[in-house]
Amino acid sequence: MGNLLSQASTLASKVDLMLLVLLALSGFFVVLISGLIIFFAVRYRRGSDADRSHAPNTSLRLEIAWTVIPLLMGLPIFVWSAAAYFDYQRIPADALEIHVVAQQWMWKMEHPDGQREIDQLHVPMGQPVKLLMISQDVIHSFWVPDFRIKQDVLPGRYTTLWFEATEEGTFPLRCAEYCGTEHSRMLGEIVVLKPTDYQQWLAGQDSGAASPAAQGEQLFTDLGCSSCHRLDDDLGRGPSLVGVFGSEVRLANGAVVLADESYLRESILRPGAKIVATYQDIMPTFEGQVSEEELISLISYIQSLQDEEEPR
Amino acid sequence: MSEITVGQTPQEERPSPPPQTRAPSYLNDSYSARSWLLTTDHKRIAILYVLGITFFFAIGGIAATTMRLELLTPAGDLVQAETYNKLFTIHGVVMVWFFLIPSIPATLGNFLIPLMIGADDLAFPRLNLASWYVYMFGGLFTLGAAVFGGVDTGWTFYTPYSSVYANSSVILTVVGVIVVGFSTIFTAVNFIVTIHRKRAPGLTWFRLPLFVWSHYATSIIMVLATPVLTITLLLIAVERIFGVGVFDPALGGDPLLFQHLFWFYSHPAVYIMILPGMGVVSELVSAFAHKRVFGYTFVAMASIAIAVLGFLVWGHHMFVSGQSLYASMIFSILSFLVAIPSAVKVFNWTATLYKGRISLDTPMLYALGFIGLFTLGGLTGLYVATLAVDVHVHDSYFVVAHFHYIMVGATVMAYLGGVHYWWPKITGRLYPEGWARFSAVLIFAGFNLTFFPQFLLGYLGMPRRYYAYAPEFQVLNVMSTAGASILALGYIFPLIYLLWSTRYGKSAPDNPWEAKGLEWTTSSPPPRENFYETPVVTEEAYAYDA
Numbered sequence: 001m002g003n004l005l006s007q008a009s010t011l012a013s014k015v016d017l018m019l020l021v022l023l024a025l026s027g028f029f030v031v032l033i034s035g036l037i038i039f040f041a042v043r044y045r046r047g048s049d050a051d052r053s054h055a056p057n058t059s060l061r062l063e064i065a066w067t068v069i070p071l072l073m074g075l076p077i078f079v080w081s082a083a084a085y086f087d088y089q090r091i092p093a094d095a096l097e098i099h100v101v102a103q104q105w106m107w108k109m110e111h112p113d114g115q116r117e118i119d120q121l122h123v124p125m126g127q128p129v130k131l132l133m134i135s136q137d138v139i140h141s142f143w144v145p146d147f148r149i150k151q152d153v154l155p156g157r158y159t160t161l162w163f164e165a166t167e168e169g170t171f172p173l174r175c176a177e178y179c180g181t182e183h184s185r186m187l188g189e190i191v192v193l194k195p196t197d198y199q200q201w202l203a204g205q206d207s208g209a210a211s212p213a214a215q216g217e218q219l220f221t222d223l224g225c226s227s228c229h230r231l232d233d234d235l236g237r238g239p240s241l242v243g244v245f246g247s248e249v250r251l252a253n254g255a256v257v258l259a260d261e262s263y264l265r266e267s268i269l270r271p272g273a274k275i276v277a278t279y280q281d282i283m284p285t286f287e288g289q290v291s292e293e294e295l296i297s298l299i300s301y302i303q304s305l306q307d308e309e310e311p312r
Numbered sequence: 313m314s315e316i317t318v319g320q321t322p323q324e325e326r327p328s329p330p331p332q333t334r335a336p337s338y339l340n341d342s343y344s345a346r347s348w349l350l351t352t353d354h355k356r357i358a359i360l361y362v363l364g365i366t367f368f369f370a371i372g373g374i375a376a377t378t379m380r381l382e383l384l385t386p387a388g389d390l391v392q393a394e395t396y397n398k399l400f401t402i403h404g405v406v407m408v409w410f411f412l413i414p415s416i417p418a419t420l421g422n423f424l425i426p427l428m429i430g431a432d433d434l435a436f437p438r439l440n441l442a443s444w445y446v447y448m449f450g451g452l453f454t455l456g457a458a459v460f461g462g463v464d465t466g467w468t469f470y471t472p473y474s475s476v477y478a479n480s481s482v483i484l485t486v487v488g489v490i491v492v493g494f495s496t497i498f499t500a501v502n503f504i505v506t507i508h509r510k511r512a513p514g515l516t517w518f519r520l521p522l523f524v525w526s527h528y529a530t531s532i533i534m535v536l537a538t539p540v541l542t543i544t545l546l547l548i549a550v551e552r553i554f555g556v557g558v559f560d561p562a563l564g565g566d567p568l569l570f571q572h573l574f575w576f577y578s579h580p581a582v583y584i585m586i587l588p589g590m591g592v593v594s595e596l597v598s599a600f601a602h603k604r605v606f607g608y609t610f611v612a613m614a615s616i617a618i619a620v621l622g623f624l625v626w627g628h629h630m631f632v633s634g635q636s637l638y639a640s641m642i643f644s645i646l647s648f649l650v651a652i653p654s655a656v657k658v659f660n661w662t663a664t665l666y667k668g669r670i671s672l673d674t675p676m677l678y679a680l681g682f683i684g685l686f687t688l689g690g691l692t693g694l695y696v697a698t699l700a701v702d703v704h705v706h707d708s709y710f711v712v713a714h715f716h717y718i719m720v721g722a723t724v725m726a727y728l729g730g731v732h733y734w735w736p737k738i739t740g741r742l743y744p745e746g747w748a749r750f751s752a753v754l755i756f757a758g759f760n761l762t763f764f765p766q767f768l769l770g771y772l773g774m775p776r777r778y779y780a781y782a783p784e785f786q787v788l789n790v791m792s793t794a795g796a797s798i799l800a801l802g803y804i805f806p807l808i809y810l811l812w813s814t815r816y817g818k819s820a821p822d823n824p825w826e827a828k829g830l831e832w833t834t835s836s837p838p839p840r841e842n843f844y845e846t847p848v849v850t851e852e853a854y855a856y857d858a
Contacts, residue, residue: 156561
């Protein structure tokens with residue numbers, strides 16, 4: 001794609017290959033259809049002496065052929081792209097987790113050790129990066145054309161995205177979902193560095209900031225969470241949160257849910273929505289009292305509370 | 313039988329009609345304004361609709377032209393961001409609901425369905441008139457709200473932006489759109505009942521012209537899909553006015569619910585726009601190849617298949633929205649499947665040309681242009697149905713180009729082709745063939761120059777709805793704007809010469825194209841009651857001599 005567009009992620013070359021196959025397929029049909037139309041329009045123009053005897057009006061064989069053949073040509077493309085999409089949706093376990101909070105009209109990023117950036121994101125090359133994203137207001141969309149990745153960023157719900165950059169450099173980030181007046185100025189850039197340069201960059205950032213988990217631990221105490229959710233035993237008025245993240249939680253109504261980021265977020269803001277089995281609906285809501293950034297910190301803290309025997 | 317060769321215009325090679333005292337027609341049986349504004353004649357109502365959609369097309373076109381001028385330069389300099397956002401909202405709302413959806417059904421469909429089935433009018437003539445008033449009222453109301461109040465949500469009204477954050481006349485705008493929705497439903501009910509109940513003796517379902525079949529399929533979609541839009545837009549108003557949490561997560565709502573409901577209507581709406589065009593093209597290809605449409609039954613059934621499958625693909629607008637992975641996979645495969653009946657139609661039209669007697673008069677130029685643009689639009693539909701590719705091109709100019717190839721490229725080509733083909737029947741006059749061919753070619757070239765560069769822009773990374781953009785996109789944007797000015801000329805010419813022809817055009821014979829179809833058996837223009845005697849049908853549609 002020349003200078004206009006790089007193939008700067010592991011996904012990019014796969015998507016471009018699919019594009020080329022689609023171009024070949026559609027090129028075939030365009031040439032076939034337009035070729036036939038032009039040929040017929042000349043040969044069978046009114047007044048020409050071309051043979052018109054036994055002109056067919058219908059043919060079951062032809063109908064079946066041009067139903068089945070395009071279908072058989074399309075299905076492998078579906079399977080191929082669905083497989084790629086499936087991989088794209090599964091986040092590698094060792095991915096570096098970066099938090100993104102979007103709002104009209106800016107992107108706020110936070111690294112695992114607490115370094116924050118606005119409208120700019122430094123990432124290491126050759127390492128999977130996971131983005132946990134949420135919006136403070138309307139829907140935005142995180143698009144890095146050079147990586148061929150895009151994910152809507154929703155209010156009230158986390159969405160995730162991952163990529164592995166394969167090329168050093170600076171690549172534009174553009175909001176792709178119309179989000180109001182300055183939508184076209186909701187821009188940013190992804191700066192891909194060698195892993196060692198990335199470490200150096202991290203070290204050069206303001207080290208005063210604590211990691212999200214450490215900030216969350218502080219909040220956990222300040223907001224009084226720890227008075228009910230005890231860490232050492234299950235005897236508090238609320239369930240212990242050790243080892244909860246990623247586990248399956250049985251609810252009072254018998255349902256079982258996966259305790260992921262969105263579940264924890266909901267339980268903080270609307271505690272009554274999903275009551276854990278054997279517990280009472282007594283937790284107060286924290287709606288309006290914690291910002292999206294603080295919520296992410298709290299969740300990071302809960303995520304860090306793993307059982308000791310687990311290797312995390 | 314007189315043969316027409318390529319290059320000759322019909323009015324040159326035919327003897328001018330013998331001097332005659334004009335028979336009373338629907339046009340000259342009365343002249344008062346009242347006789348037009350209170351008419352229940354489907355033909356006059358069709359003319360009223362032509363005036364309405366032409367007006368709204370001009371409004372939408374002016375908005376589009378202003379946007380293209382803004383996009384000549386990367387910086388946002390001609391208009392402000394806020395103005396630009398209002399412009400694309402007006403453009404989308406007006407073009408989708410007040411032009412494209414009524415375009416062919418309410419004008420050509422209204423005029424021709426009774427003529428094609430040998431009836432004196434639609435089943436409910438007064439409902440037909442009411443639908444025009446409802447349409448005009450809703451359309452002007454929305455236009456007023458959008459122009460004087462301003463609305464900047466885009467035609468998609470995505471929540472929670474539209475329901476909570478947008479500081480513009482969202483409620484008034486959606487009220488107008490809801491009102492126009494009722495006119496769509498009125499028209500659709502009228503068509504369905506008419507096609508069931510008012511066919512001439514001998515006109516069995518499988519003798520119906522394909523134009524009628526495609527309008528039947530369209531009407532079913534209109535009746536089933538439009539109420540969903542009404543409810544969805546009402547819910548936006550409810551959330552905005554009363555703060556009831558439906559779509560806004562801050563109130564406990566779900567923003568994706570809106571997208572599901574909206575696209576459950578709006579994807580079938582694309583088929584509301586294209587199916588009537590397919591019906592027109594079937595008529596044109598058959599008439600100008602002078603041959604029965606190849607695979608008639610398959611073309612008819614393909615319309616029904618599109619109508620049914622079209623309801624099952626809405627989620628392909630949401631591959632990057634955060635909907636479930638498995639839902640996306642199902643919507644992807646269904647989107648591949650819905651392409652098949654469209655492809656079947658294209659193959660059958662092409663096969664119709666084989667061993668035909670083809671003349672390239674203006675309507676046929678439009679029909680072939682339609683097939684070309686529809687093929688490109690349809691094939692690029694596969695790109696956006698392909699999951700991993702859509703992740704990249706979603707909400708980019710690639711998508712803008714894709715749906716304009718279908719909705720503008722194909723539908724407007726079919727509309728103009730149909731207007732030219734039936735112009736002699738509608739007005740009793742012939743249009744100037746040379747000018748018409750020139751304009752048809754101009755539109756085809758201008759359209760491609762406008763929208764083809766947008767495929768490239770999208771893939772290279774330009775998002776839609778940006779009023780300022782990165783400088784590397786300028787060359788392609790300049791090409792696109794240049795194309796748009798050619799396209800605008802191409803649209804202005806027919807407006808002028810068609811109006812001119814109503815006064816100065818040569819008188820049209822009853823069947824200037826020597827075409828089959830009941831509408832050509834009555835006079836041009838037809839009398840108020842369409843036929844002096846109810847026709848009796850004894851043959852298949854398109855029974856051209858082999």
